[in-house]
Amino acid sequence: MAPKVLVSDKLSETAVQIFRDRGIDVDFQPDLGKDKDKLAEVIGQYDGLAIRSATKVTEKILANADNLKVIARAGIGTDNIDKDAASKKGVIVMNTPFGNMITTAEHAIAMMFAVARQIPEASESTHAGKWEKSKFMGTELTNKTLGVIGAGNIGGIVCDRARGLKMKVVAYDPFLSEEKADKMGVEKVELDDLLARADFITLHVPFTDATANILSRENLAKTKKGVRIINCARGGLVDEEALAEMLQSGHVAGAAFDVFAVEPAKDNALFNLPNVVCTPHLGAATTEAQENVALQVAEQMSNYLLTGAVENALNMPSVTAEEAKVMGPWIKLAGHLGSFVGQMTDEPVKAINILYDGVAAEMNLAALNCAVVAGIMKKFNPEVNMVSAPVVAKERGIQISTTNQDKSGAFEGYIKVTVVTDKRERSIGGTVFSDGKPRFIQIKGINIDAEIGRHMLYTTNEDVPGIIGTLGQTMGENGVNIANFTLGRAGAGEEAIALLYVDEPVPAEARAKLAETGLFTQIKPLEFDVV
Missing domain, CATH: 3.40.50.720 (NAD(P)-binding Rossmann-like Domain)
Structure with missing residues (x-):
């Protein structure tokens, strides 16, 4: 469908x-x-x-x-x-985020021109039949210093356009590297330095806890006299009341705002002040x-x-269509590994440690992490998926850590998941074979090679004769067909494990029969979402 x-x-x-x-x-x-x-x-x-x-x-x-x-x-x-x-x-x-970048950046530049030359007021005056040529004395942009707060996608375009206008550009952005700043032809500075030097300040950051009121009353007071401020980003980045007072006092020479703290903006402290240009959130308003x-x-x-390609998601790691094709089996494997340790764990999970080796370490680890965590969290909430799993884990206070390393074994790559509780650590490793099918390759440090099926049975025992026969006979007596049977042991006479892939769930009576033999230290039915 x-x-x-x-x-x-x-x-x-x-x-x-x-x-x-x-x-x-x-x-x-x-x-x-x-x-x-x-x-x-x-x-x-x-x-x-x-x-x-x-x-x-x-x-x-x-x-x-x-x-x-x-x-x-x-x-x-x-x-x-x-x-x-x-x-x-x-x-x-x-x-x-990319479809309207150029349009928004162009609007910021247009607003900067408008406030530099007082174009809206001059236009209104001329329409009214006045000829107030001497009233509207403007300022050139050439050789002026533009302070750009936020040099990301849109801010970067503004920087490029401003350099084309022969402006000196200084940028404040905690995520901007010196190398990228050099490549952009801008000077990376701290916020206080930008405030003190800029003739024009334009904002291009999202509204977050870190950026809210970034141009506060205190920071506005640090600006040089005669500064002009442009905001075409988000409302709430500037203290509008404080800015209005500084416009009236003459400390700030002009402002151009496309966004406001409260929208639609019907009443605002900036309205009707001299040399303040206001537009109704037009940043992205072009036909293109x-x-x-x-x-x-x-x-x-x-x-x-x-x-399954994830692009420009705000609550999920992005996965390109190409990655989705390659990573599909690995995402399934990650989910199965998480599901195994999740089903095996009865006490609260404190931490999840994920090791990526070889080719797995070169993939989109954020997406693989989500798959692992989702597999684990399904034990506690069957409705959880790759999007909601990290939220559920965070709510439970679970710490998630990852390690990636170069190829270190017989496989081209593998993933190992370890769950930590107050009582124990439990780990499982897996890989994807050339046929694209995920496999379990290690449980509790014991090497195995297990195909993954919808219905499985996991047992542990001391390595003694008779285990295979007991398991086979009990499954047969209870009408359970074994599709695949995998064994592994730490050493002769030491701990051993068995993983059975069966065609239907193992009934409680069969598990009780196995327990009665006294041969098994653990008997655990498992279910996997295998398509």
């Missing part, structure tokens, strides 16, 4: 056609997002939800989204999606950008629903 996607906001017909061309069953209802009750009523029918800003994806709506796998926002901001609730529900949240993000959201959702 084809995946089913709901488009609940206005998206271009070209984007909707992409879904159809890819074989997706798409339901285009561009006004449905405004009716939250109706959306909550029908959302359970869909695998994907494509939105813009009108649709509000709340916890209440997600509670009914039993089949939903992905929400994709055509645009950068996802404030209208309850991402915590989506993660707990196991729903991937995507955005399209709107079409780009719509097409991008359709491609991303189709890729995920059809191939």
